[in-house]
Structures are given as C-alpha cells and as structure tokens.
Amino acid sequence: MSTKGQLQGLEGFEALDLGELYYIGGRSIVERGLRYYRDFAVESLEWDPRLKRMLALVAGRRGLPYEVLLEVREGRLEHECDCAAWGNYGACKHVVAATAAMFLAVQGKSVGEIQMPVDYVQGLRAQLGYAVEPQHSEELELAERKTELLVDDVSRYGSMRFLVRGPTPIDFMHSVGVHMPNSSYGYHAQREFYLGEVGRALPGFLEEAKAHGIEVSLQVDGQRVPMRLAKRSCEVTQVVDVRGSKVLRRLLFTASDGADLHPLHMILSGGLLLTAEGAVHRFDPASLNADDRLIEEYTVEGYNRISCLTGAGSELRIQVEGAAAQAEQVQPEAVELVLDCSIWENAALEPERLDFELQVRVDDVTVSLAHFRERCLSAVVDAYSGSLLSAKRRVLALLDLIRRVLADEDAGERIALERYVADFPELCSNDYRGVVLDILNRLNRFLVDGVATDSVLAVDVDAGRWLAYQLDTRKLMMLLFSMIEPTGRRGLLDLRDGAIAIKRGSSGMDVVQRVVQVAARLGVAVRFNELPVRxxxxxxxxxxxxxxxxxxxxxxHPTIRCAERTIQPTEWIRLIQGQLLLEGEDGAxxxxxxxxxxxxxxxxxxxxxxxxxxxxxxxxxxxxxxxxxxxxxxxxxxxxxxxxxxxxxxxxxxxxxxxSEFQGLEPFQQPTTVLAELRPYQLEGCAWIDFLYRHRFGACLADDMGLGKTLQAIAFIAKCLDERQSTQSAPVLIVLPTSLVFNWTDEFARFAPSLQVVACLRKSDWSDALTGGQVILTTYDRVRLDQRELSLHEFDVVVFDEAHNLKNVAAARTKAAIELKRRFTLCLTGTPVENNASEYYSVLSASVPGIFGSLKSFKESFRTAPERILARAKPFILRRTKQALLTELPAKEEHELFLEMSAVQKEIYTRTVAEVREEIAAAYDDQPEQQAGIVALAAILRLRQVCVSPELLGKQLPEPAPKFVYMGDRLEELQAEGNAALVFSQFIGGLDQMEAIARERGVDYLRMDGRTPVGQRREIVRSFQSGDGPSFFFISLKTGGVGLNLTRANYVFHLDPWWNPAVENQASDRAHRIGQTRSVFVQRLIMQHSIEARMLELKARKAELFRQLVDEPGRRTAKAGLQREDFEYLLNG
Known part of the structure; x- marks a missing residue:
C-alpha cells in the first residue's frame, strides 16, 4: 500500500469511481472475488476515522477470516490483505469481495448487477455508522424474498432436517428454540437446521410458522406439499404376509374414519406419521419395536430369526398369500431349545474356538435365535462402561449379578440395585452403579416385555402355515450368561458372535463339557458335529x-464310574481337566x-x-x-x-x-483325687482329651484365657495316673515358661494334692525327678539344654503349657520339644497363632506329630486349599470362648486413650522418625527382605520407646512424659476408691518410670519382671492376690502376661501397645477370668499421631488372622507378616 499522497476520509470512498474495482487484478481474480462477494464472504466492515482506513473481514477456507485494508489516496483505491496470494501478487479475491461490499454499503451500488438482500446491506451500513434505514439509489434494485422451510430429511428416531429458502427468519427460529447465527448472511451462514424431539416440538413448530407467515413443506414426487396438523390421531396395525418363500411385513395406518392413509415418513420415538398429503398424524408407538419400518421384506428364515424378539400381540394381522390366516398354537412339549456346536480349526488343524448356534425347534421348524443372542449380549458390551469390563473380577461379578437377577422372579419391572449391594459392593459403587443399572434394566426388559409373556410367531413355509409358541427367555438368558466365564470384554464380544475361544494347546473338550453341563442343568439339548450330546x-x-x-x-481302592462304564485311572487326569468325553454305542x-x-x-x-x-x-x-x-x-x-x-x-x-462330630464321647469320670467341682464344659473338654488319648492322637486345648485349661489338664492327668497299670516312673512331663512353675505347683497342691509333683529346674534334678515323681514340671529352656538326658526316657503324656512358645518351627526350643519321646501330647494355649500360619503349623504339629507333613507342603496347601488343610486339624483343636460359656462372668470394657505428646517429646519423635526412615530404606535396599525386616523392627523399637518416654533412650526431660503424668493421677484416684490395678509394659524402662511416679505420689506397689528371681515370684503374686499387699502390680508383659490368676485387679493398663492383640488379651485376662466378681476396665495408652496409633490397624490384622485360623478354620487369610509397606505406613503416623 502506497504511503505517498494525502489520505481521504469516508467522503473519498463515497466519491470513488466504481471502475477502481476492476483495476485490483486480472479478470480471473475479479470474477472469483465477485463470486466470493455474492456468497456473502464479507462478514463485516469497520471504519477507522483516525487512520482514515476501512477494515474488512473476509471469510477464509479454514474458518478464520482474512483482514483486508482499504484506503483512498488522491482519488485512487489502495489495498492490502494478509493472505498469501496478496503477498505474492499484490492482488486477491478477498480484496475484490471487500471492495464490492464497500461500494454496496457506501454508495449503494451493486457491482456486476449482483442483487444482495436488504438486511445484509443494512448490516454493512450500520457497521460503518450510517443510518439504519438503507439509502437506495436508482441503480440498486433489491427485492425482499419470502422465507420457505422445506423438510429435507426425517429421522425415524425423532429429528427433522429443514432447508431454508430465502432469508433466515432469526426471530422465528429463536421463538421455537432453534439456535441460528445473528446474521442471516455470510460465507458460512447457516442455511439448514434440525428440529429435535419432533414428537413434542413439531405441532408447536407448525403453529408458530403459520403465525409468522412461513410456509413449511414436504417434497413428494418432486412437488412441494404444505404440511398441516391432522385433527385426530390414527391407528397402526402390523401385517405380515407369507408370499411364496418371502415374508412381507408392513405397517398399516388407518384414519379415525377408517380410511387407509398413505404414509411417507414415520417418527417412532415421537409417535408421528407424515402422509403424502402433508398431514401430520399422531399414533401410539407402544406396539412397535425401535427397528420397525413402514415396509420390509424377509426370507422365511430371516423373519423367523427376528420374530423371537417380538410378541404375537393382538395388533398383528397374519396372512398367507394376502388372505387372512390364523396361527396354530404349539404345545410346550413340542418346543425344544437346542444348542448346536462345532469346533473350528485353523490351517494347522489346531482348535481355536467353539462355534455355537442357539435354536428353538417348533414341530418341524427350526428357528435360529441368533438375533436374540446378539440383542442380549449387546445390552452388556454396548453399554458405556468405561473401566467396568476391563478387569476380570468385575466381569465375573457382573455375570454373577446378572444371573442373580435372572433367578429373582420378584425383581419387578425396574431393578432395585440396593437388594444386591451387600454381595456386589464394587458394582453398586458410584463408579459403576449407573452403567450396571442400565445393563440390568435393558436385560430385564426382555423378561417384562411381550417377548416373555406373549406367544412368538414362526412361519412353516413347507406347510404354508403360521405357528405360535412360547419362548422361555429367562432360561435362554441364563444359558447365555452361564456358558463361560469371560475374562474381559473380548470374551463377551465373542459370545455375542456365537463363539467361545479355546485356549492354545487345549483340545476344546473342556469348553464343550462346561457348555453341555450348563445346558443340561437348564434343560437345553446340545448337538455336537450334528449328533446329539447326552x-x-x-x-x-x-x-x-x-x-x-x-x-x-x-x-x-478308589473307583469312578460313568453310567455302566468304569473310567480307567489313566483317564482320570483328562476327566478332572474337563477334557474327557466318552462315545456311546450309537456314536453320540x-x-x-x-x-x-x-x-x-x-x-x-x-x-x-x-x-x-x-x-x-x-x-x-x-x-x-x-x-x-x-x-x-x-x-x-x-x-x-x-x-x-x-x-x-x-x-x-x-x-x-x-x-469329626465331637459326639458319642464317653462322659468323663472325674477321679476322686481331683478336689474340685468341674464345670460342664470342663468335663466335656476332659472327655475330648481323654478320647484322643485313648486313640493315640494328640490334642490342642485352645480355650479362651480364664476358662480353666490348667484344671482340665490336671483332671485328665489324674485320671490317666489312676488308670495306669504299669509302674513306669515319671509318666507325665509338663513343659512351661519359668514364671509359671510355681503357679502349676500351687494348682496341683490345691486340686490334686495326692499326686507326686516334682519341679525340675536344674540339670542335676533330672535323676531324682525321673525316678521319684509322677508328674515333672520343667521349663522350655531346660528341655533345650538337657536333650541328652531326656532322650533316654519315654513319657506317657507330655503337656506343653503356653504352647505358643513353640510357634517358631526353626527355633532350638521347638526342635528339642518335638523330639521328646511320648505317647500323647497335650498343648495348652489361648493363642495357637499370633502372627502367621507357620506358627499354627508349629503348634499343631507338636500336638499331633505328622498332621500337616512338611512345612513346605503345608504352606502350599494353605495357599491353594486352606479349608481342606485346616479341616484336617479341626478334630484335634478345641476352642471355647468366655462369651459363649461364662455368661455369669462380669463385663470387660476396653478402650484406647489418646494422649498428646509434650513439645520436647514431639521434637525428639520427629527427629527419630527421620533417622528410622533412612535406616529402614537402606536396609531394604542393601539386605535380603528377612534381614531387612529384623533391622526395621529394631529401628521401629526406638520410636515406640519415645512414645512411652524419651528417657527410655537416655533423653532427659524437664518433667515426666504424658503417660506417666496421667498414670500418676489415675493411681491416686484408684487408691482412694479402693480399686486394684495391673500395669503392663514390655519395657523395663517403662516399669522404672512407673515406680518413680508411684513413689512421687506416695502409692505402694508391687513389681515383677524377667529379673525377678523365680523363688520370689510366688510370694509377690500371693501378696497381691490375697489382698495382703499393695493394690497396684507393675508387670512386664512377657513375665506376667500368661498363666497367672490376678482377679483382685479390676483395672488393667497397657502402657505401650504390642503388635499382637492376642498377647494383650492374655495379659488383660489375668484379671478377667473365673473368680472375678467385678467388671474389669482395660485401657491402652496411645500417643496421638504416632506409630502407636498406626499399630492399632496392624493389630486388627493379627486379630483377623487368629479368627480365620482358629475360630473359623478354612477361610483364606490376608498376609499377616510385616512387609516393607507396613513399615512405611507406620512411619507416616
């Protein structure tokens, strides 16, 4: 664009000669530009009074407009465009179109006699600031055109497309809810539109068009026919006519006066019919299917295939060669469902898939149910499912849910998913609820629609007749969704196509066998390679x-028979794999x-x-x-x-x-040497032990703590000794923790004082003990140390008290214990498992040697079939709970008290967490997992000590830690109220802190831990239990957590949580047991936002393991050992 000469304002454009347009470029550019102009390519004009230039926006090919600048300098037009053509040649069609639009808007002159609509001219002039009403010149003759709407396309699913002839009626479009551009013209101006939901919108649309003087027309045989609303609705009837080998199916529409209508378009979703006369009639579409058309022609086979999807309703007229006919009703016994199968092999003759066709045989007519199969499976695979079908577990769960709904005849017309949420929580979650409900309702429509209730029609072309029969759609759907268990959407797609994939290397007979078994249960006949299968x-x-x-x-001597044939052992593997098929005498x-x-x-x-x-x-x-x-x-x-x-x-x-049944046992005859009145459940326990003893098995008495396991063992031992005929010395050996030796001595003295009981606590004691006593008490460590002396003696009965001491199968004490020579073993424990299934193996193997075989085989069996391996042990383990037996026992209330750390304690804890996290990460990176776990536990220990008190790590505090401040207050309160309490801690330092706070508050106490001499322990326990001594007993968890009777206490405090709840429960039940007359309150002190709080969840996992192994044997367990992720979880507390 030139910069010489004086720019002229808008008056320069008004005086510009029209011929300037033809100087822009060559003839072809001018012609293309004028065509562009005529097609409304110029979208807008804008005047810049400061720069004295006009900006035009001209449509481009990619939807973005080009900018054209126009100036008048000394009576000459100058221009510029940002398109590539103008950059190369200095001229383009965009400039020509913009100049033509400028002359039209400024001078009212139409270039090349091209007539443009008045409203288009008005729009351009308004953009330049001219008056709204256009100023016409004598050279411009613009005539307004009338608007006409022509129906161009009708969708049977509920929409119509209209073509606009003449100016687009913007106001009218907006009044009927159709959005159109603000401008009626432009290169991209909309000249067509769609009207949706025609059934609802079309009547109002036609009325509104009439009010605006707009004609709406149909195209019929090249002629335009005005549309109008019929005053009355019409009736629809389906007519199916057998004509030779074809079936003609058409829809017959009848006016209210009985006259046949001439249908042009049918809109099923809206129930509207457009006739060739332009009339719009309403009708009820309820009797029609979504796929129905005005007229269709089928082969007989094709019609029979789709007829299974429609009922033979009263609206259906049947004909044969145009004459009315009646269908013959087929009795149910003459209707047979058939599954026709064959195996498809690839070029290498390897079986790849099982192809099947579902059929129904009605008299002599065979009807393929392929359409039914496709429609059912499409309801599942075509649903917008997102990730629903991407996981095997969800696919299997979905099929299970579908079968459940199919079996539920009370499901109703709309499925209530809440009925199944307990069994299918993932499918009923917010992630999948909507799509699952949609799938179920789609399938349910097959059951509640006419298909399930009405007769189905079929054509017998050979006999020239119609047949009506009942189709059991519920059975068919149950068959389709039970034939296989697909692992994903691909398997469902194959099933929809009538195929089941065969695994590579398989003969496919396992698939055939499953299909046949499912079909047989549902009463569906199967054919394989054109021969019937039975x-x-x-x-x-x-x-x-x-x-x-x-x-x-x-x-x-095992035997397997099928009918009259004995299946040989060489065939058993194929039978188990589902690949054994037999051939009958008839070849079937x-x-x-x-x-x-x-x-x-x-x-x-x-x-x-x-x-x-x-x-x-x-x-x-x-x-x-x-x-x-x-x-x-x-x-x-x-x-x-x-x-x-x-x-x-x-x-x-x-x-x-x-x-197996724990019945038929002889009642236990309590010996006169036992000076106690055994409760009924204790007599039953003794009878059970005695039965296993007489039959040379072994027993594990795992009663809840406080139910008198010791007394039951003493009664059983007394009976054994009374009935013994031999004079064998020391027939009974009882192995127990060191801290319980005095307890057992007291129990024998109390309940069976006539028995000769000897405690063997030193190596030198064995000689006299083995020759002079009836019952020997010794410790696990003594058995380990004195294996040689013990190997020379065989015991009649060996009792392992607190048998969870044998939980580590690889430990020296366990190996020494199981090598003891004995006729019968009795294990006593309230916790046969604490951490993992291997502990259960170890304790039960000690009770009944050989019951599980090797540890390796036990682990494999426990992984694959836990219910079987645990059922084997069930006869030899007896567990009863206090809740079930001792209804008179006072309540035990348990709860956790969460305390906040002090500021100093919190700072030390945070620093220790960082150190521990780094140590654990290094351990798992550099060492084997088992060793790393040991390192991690040791590191975690420091955090647990900080939670009790940083002083356990040698850190000095200006004041006692929060736990001991709290305990000091509680001790004073309980002492004033006359209560007694046990305080457990696994840390010696924790007990030291308890002593310090008790002395500070002037509270008397007793203490017992691993350093307390065995000889003193009996007197300490007697002093507390008798009431002669102090009311508070501080005990280490390991020393006093088992075997003691401390029912004087009615409060139990745990200073620090232990990993396993069973261990804590055992300790708490020192107070909550037979003999307790007051409610027992158990409180665990937990530091908030610490590893202790995180340990609670891991403890819950241990409790679940115990329940699954002992209380409910056979249930699969979650992994119970601490893994790396467990440690990471603990450190995030």
Whole structure:
C-alpha cells in the first residue's frame, strides 16, 4: 500500500469511481472475488476515522477470516490483505469481495448487477455508522424474498432436517428454540437446521410458522406439499404376509374414519406419521419395536430369526398369500431349545474356538435365535462402561449379578440395585452403579416385555402355515450368561458372535463339557458335529480295609464310574481337566456329568492321589497298593461331604465319626483325687482329651484365657495316673515358661494334692525327678539344654503349657520339644497363632506329630486349599470362648486413650522418625527382605520407646512424659476408691518410670519382671492376690502376661501397645477370668499421631488372622507378616 499522497476520509470512498474495482487484478481474480462477494464472504466492515482506513473481514477456507485494508489516496483505491496470494501478487479475491461490499454499503451500488438482500446491506451500513434505514439509489434494485422451510430429511428416531429458502427468519427460529447465527448472511451462514424431539416440538413448530407467515413443506414426487396438523390421531396395525418363500411385513395406518392413509415418513420415538398429503398424524408407538419400518421384506428364515424378539400381540394381522390366516398354537412339549456346536480349526488343524448356534425347534421348524443372542449380549458390551469390563473380577461379578437377577422372579419391572449391594459392593459403587443399572434394566426388559409373556410367531413355509409358541427367555438368558466365564470384554464380544475361544494347546473338550453341563442343568439339548450330546452322571466310591488290628493304616481302592462304564485311572487326569468325553454305542458324545458335590470330590480325590504319586508317573493311580495312615484318612473321610461313597470298617467308622462330630464321647469320670467341682464344659473338654488319648492322637486345648485349661489338664492327668497299670516312673512331663512353675505347683497342691509333683529346674534334678515323681514340671529352656538326658526316657503324656512358645518351627526350643519321646501330647494355649500360619503349623504339629507333613507342603496347601488343610486339624483343636460359656462372668470394657505428646517429646519423635526412615530404606535396599525386616523392627523399637518416654533412650526431660503424668493421677484416684490395678509394659524402662511416679505420689506397689528371681515370684503374686499387699502390680508383659490368676485387679493398663492383640488379651485376662466378681476396665495408652496409633490397624490384622485360623478354620487369610509397606505406613503416623 502506497504511503505517498494525502489520505481521504469516508467522503473519498463515497466519491470513488466504481471502475477502481476492476483495476485490483486480472479478470480471473475479479470474477472469483465477485463470486466470493455474492456468497456473502464479507462478514463485516469497520471504519477507522483516525487512520482514515476501512477494515474488512473476509471469510477464509479454514474458518478464520482474512483482514483486508482499504484506503483512498488522491482519488485512487489502495489495498492490502494478509493472505498469501496478496503477498505474492499484490492482488486477491478477498480484496475484490471487500471492495464490492464497500461500494454496496457506501454508495449503494451493486457491482456486476449482483442483487444482495436488504438486511445484509443494512448490516454493512450500520457497521460503518450510517443510518439504519438503507439509502437506495436508482441503480440498486433489491427485492425482499419470502422465507420457505422445506423438510429435507426425517429421522425415524425423532429429528427433522429443514432447508431454508430465502432469508433466515432469526426471530422465528429463536421463538421455537432453534439456535441460528445473528446474521442471516455470510460465507458460512447457516442455511439448514434440525428440529429435535419432533414428537413434542413439531405441532408447536407448525403453529408458530403459520403465525409468522412461513410456509413449511414436504417434497413428494418432486412437488412441494404444505404440511398441516391432522385433527385426530390414527391407528397402526402390523401385517405380515407369507408370499411364496418371502415374508412381507408392513405397517398399516388407518384414519379415525377408517380410511387407509398413505404414509411417507414415520417418527417412532415421537409417535408421528407424515402422509403424502402433508398431514401430520399422531399414533401410539407402544406396539412397535425401535427397528420397525413402514415396509420390509424377509426370507422365511430371516423373519423367523427376528420374530423371537417380538410378541404375537393382538395388533398383528397374519396372512398367507394376502388372505387372512390364523396361527396354530404349539404345545410346550413340542418346543425344544437346542444348542448346536462345532469346533473350528485353523490351517494347522489346531482348535481355536467353539462355534455355537442357539435354536428353538417348533414341530418341524427350526428357528435360529441368533438375533436374540446378539440383542442380549449387546445390552452388556454396548453399554458405556468405561473401566467396568476391563478387569476380570468385575466381569465375573457382573455375570454373577446378572444371573442373580435372572433367578429373582420378584425383581419387578425396574431393578432395585440396593437388594444386591451387600454381595456386589464394587458394582453398586458410584463408579459403576449407573452403567450396571442400565445393563440390568435393558436385560430385564426382555423378561417384562411381550417377548416373555406373549406367544412368538414362526412361519412353516413347507406347510404354508403360521405357528405360535412360547419362548422361555429367562432360561435362554441364563444359558447365555452361564456358558463361560469371560475374562474381559473380548470374551463377551465373542459370545455375542456365537463363539467361545479355546485356549492354545487345549483340545476344546473342556469348553464343550462346561457348555453341555450348563445346558443340561437348564434343560437345553446340545448337538455336537450334528449328533446329539447326552450326559451321564458320575459316581465315585472308595473301599477301605484296615491293615492290622490297631487301625493305624488303611488300604484304599478308589473307583469312578460313568453310567455302566468304569473310567480307567489313566483317564482320570483328562476327566478332572474337563477334557474327557466318552462315545456311546450309537456314536453320540457322552459328557460325564458333575453335580455340585461330585466335581469338588473329584478334585479333592485327585489332590490326594497326587500326593501319593511317584515322580514320573503318568497316571494318578499307578497300580500299586494305595495306603493311608490314620491322620491321612481324615482327608479321605472329608470326601463324603462331596457325595463320595467311602466305606470303612465299622470300628474305624465309629472312631472317625466321633472325631469329626465331637459326639458319642464317653462322659468323663472325674477321679476322686481331683478336689474340685468341674464345670460342664470342663468335663466335656476332659472327655475330648481323654478320647484322643485313648486313640493315640494328640490334642490342642485352645480355650479362651480364664476358662480353666490348667484344671482340665490336671483332671485328665489324674485320671490317666489312676488308670495306669504299669509302674513306669515319671509318666507325665509338663513343659512351661519359668514364671509359671510355681503357679502349676500351687494348682496341683490345691486340686490334686495326692499326686507326686516334682519341679525340675536344674540339670542335676533330672535323676531324682525321673525316678521319684509322677508328674515333672520343667521349663522350655531346660528341655533345650538337657536333650541328652531326656532322650533316654519315654513319657506317657507330655503337656506343653503356653504352647505358643513353640510357634517358631526353626527355633532350638521347638526342635528339642518335638523330639521328646511320648505317647500323647497335650498343648495348652489361648493363642495357637499370633502372627502367621507357620506358627499354627508349629503348634499343631507338636500336638499331633505328622498332621500337616512338611512345612513346605503345608504352606502350599494353605495357599491353594486352606479349608481342606485346616479341616484336617479341626478334630484335634478345641476352642471355647468366655462369651459363649461364662455368661455369669462380669463385663470387660476396653478402650484406647489418646494422649498428646509434650513439645520436647514431639521434637525428639520427629527427629527419630527421620533417622528410622533412612535406616529402614537402606536396609531394604542393601539386605535380603528377612534381614531387612529384623533391622526395621529394631529401628521401629526406638520410636515406640519415645512414645512411652524419651528417657527410655537416655533423653532427659524437664518433667515426666504424658503417660506417666496421667498414670500418676489415675493411681491416686484408684487408691482412694479402693480399686486394684495391673500395669503392663514390655519395657523395663517403662516399669522404672512407673515406680518413680508411684513413689512421687506416695502409692505402694508391687513389681515383677524377667529379673525377678523365680523363688520370689510366688510370694509377690500371693501378696497381691490375697489382698495382703499393695493394690497396684507393675508387670512386664512377657513375665506376667500368661498363666497367672490376678482377679483382685479390676483395672488393667497397657502402657505401650504390642503388635499382637492376642498377647494383650492374655495379659488383660489375668484379671478377667473365673473368680472375678467385678467388671474389669482395660485401657491402652496411645500417643496421638504416632506409630502407636498406626499399630492399632496392624493389630486388627493379627486379630483377623487368629479368627480365620482358629475360630473359623478354612477361610483364606490376608498376609499377616510385616512387609516393607507396613513399615512405611507406620512411619507416616
């Protein structure tokens, strides 16, 4: 653009010669520019009075406008455009279009006789500041055009597209809720629009158009027909007509006066019909399906395929060759559901998938249910599911939920998901609730719509007739969603396509077997490779024979039969894998049928046989004599609950029934040497121990603390000694913690004073003890140290008190204990498991040697089938709780008290956390996991000590730590009220601090820890329990947490939490046990926002482990050991 000469204002544009436009560029540029102008490419004009230039925005190809600058300098037009063409050639079509628009707006001249709408001219002039009403010149003749709306397309799903002829009626569009641009013109001006929800909006739309004088028309055979609303609705009827090998299906619409209408468009969702005469009629679409069209032609097979999705309602007229006909009703027994299967192989002849077709056979007519299958599965796979189908667990849970809903005949028309939230919490969560509900309601419509209640029509073309039959859609859907357990959306898509994938390397017979079994349960026939498949029930039996008179070993003879055929052991593996198919005499496939019990029994039988199979054997039963010990027979007897016929010799059968049912035991005859009145449950416990003793097993009495395990053991021992015929010296050995020796001595003196009880606490004591006593009391450490002396003697009974001391199977004390020679073992413990399942293995293996085999095999069995391995131990462990037995025992109230750290304590704790975190991270990075765990526990210990008091780490405090300030106050209160209390701590330093605070407050106390001489412990306990001594007893958790009777106390305080709740409960139950007459209050002192608070959750995990192993054996457990993530969690407190 030139910079020479004087710029002229808007008056220069008003005086500019029209010919200036043709000097912009060559002919082609001018022609293209004028076409651009005619198509409303110029979107706006703007005048800049300061710079005396005009800015035009001209449409570009990519939706962004180009800027064109126009100036008049000394009567000549100058221009500039930011497009590439102007940059290269100094001219472009955008400048031509802008100049033409300028002449139109400023001078009212239309270039090239191009007529533009009046409102377009007005808009450009208004933008330049001219008066709103346009000033027409004689050279410009602009005529307003009339608006017409023409129906261009009608969607059967509820929308119409209109073409705009003439100016776009903006005001009208806004009045009917259709958004249009503010300007009616421009290169990108909208010349069409859609009207949605026609069923609701069209009547008002037509009325509003009429009020605005706008004509709305239909295109019929090239002619425009005005649309109008019919005053009355019409009726719709479906007509299906068999014509030769075709079925013609059409919709017949009838006016209120009975006249047939001539339909042009049908809008199902809105219930509107547009006729060729332009009339718009309403009708009720309830009897139609979403896919219905005005007229359709099918093959007979095709019609039968889709007819299963529609009921034969009263609105349906059937015809044969145009003449009215009646359908023949088929009886239910003549309707058969069939699953036709075949295996598809790839080019390498490897089976890849099982193809299936679901059919219904009505008399001689076979109808494919492929459409039904696709519609059902589409309801699941086509739902907007996000991550719902991306995880195997959710897919399996969804199928389980679908089957549950299908089985629930009271589900109703709308599914109430709340009925299933307890069993399917993830699917009912906010993340998936909406889509799951949508899927269930879609499927439910198959059950509540006419498909499930009305008859279904089928065409028998050979007989030229219509058939009506009932289709059990609930059964079909249950079959489809039970055939396989897909792991994701891909499996569901295959199922929708009528295929089930076969795993690589498999013959596919396992898939066939599952499909056949599911179909058989639902009463659906199966064909495989065009031959019928039938099922035959399996039966399993095991014959046994005792080997010898003492019932120690049994010879086993298992047999599996299918109908009249015995399945050979070489076929058992394929049978278990679901790949054994038999061939009948008629050539048909026979699938061995598992009922709910047989399948589980077969799996257990296989596991039992695998444990006996020699390495390299190809069969589960290698032909040699199969033998099982008495303990192993417990697993074989468990087969009975799976329906296996296990035959035992009568004497052995009675023995094992008593073991498994805890019934038929002889009442326990309390010996006269026992000076106590045993409670009924204690007599039952003694009878149980005596039964196991007489049959040479072993026992673990795991009663709750305070139920009198010691008394039951003493009564049993007394009976054994009364009935013994031999003169063997020292027949009974009791192994116990050092702190309980005096307690057992007192209990024997109290309840069985006539028995000769000897305490063996030194190596030199063994000689006299083994020759002069009936009952020997010794310690676990003594057994470990004196193995040689003990190996020369065999005991009749060995009792392990507080048997959780044997929880570490690799510990020297455990190894020494289990090597003791004995006929019978009795373990006493309130906590057979504290931290993990290996402890349970160790304690039970000590009770009943050989019950679990090796630790390695136990862990594997516990991982894969915990219910089976734990059921084996169930007859030998007896646990009763105080809550169940001692209803007269006073209440025990427990709670945690959270305290805030002092400022100094908090600063020390924060610093220690940083140090400990660094040590643990280094340990796990540089050392094996087990060693790192040991390092971590040691480091964590420092944090726990800081929570009690930093003085335990040698840090001086200006005042006592918060726990001891609180305890000082409590001791004073309890002393004034006449109460007694036990205070437990695992730290010697904690007990030292308790002593200091008690002395400061003038409170008398007793103390006992690991440093207290054994000889003094009895007197300390007697002094407290008798009431002669102080009312407060400070005890270390390890020393006084088990075996003591301290019922004088009615308050128990735990200064510091221990990892395992069972250990704390044992300590608390020193006070809460038989003999207690007052309610017991247990309080744990926890520092807020510390490792102690975090330990509470880990303790809950330990409690769950105990419940799963002992209280509810067989339930799977979470991992209970402390892992690296546990330590990280603890440090974030």
């Amino acid at each position: 099922t035959e029930a399996l039966s399993i039996s095991v014959d046994t024979k005792a080997s010898g008179s003492d019932i120690d070993w049994f010879a086993l 496939l026979i699938v061995p049928q598992f009922d709910d019990g047989t399948e589980g029994g077969l799996q257990v039988l296989a596991d039992l046989l695998r444990s006996k199979r020699k390495a390299g054997a190809t069969s589960l039963l290698d032909g040699e004599q199969l033998m099982a010990s008495r303990l192993e027979m417990l697993d074989w007897i468990a087969l009975r609950k799976y329906g296996v016929h296990l035959r035992l010799p009568p004497q052995a059968d009675a023995l094992f029934r008593s073991l």
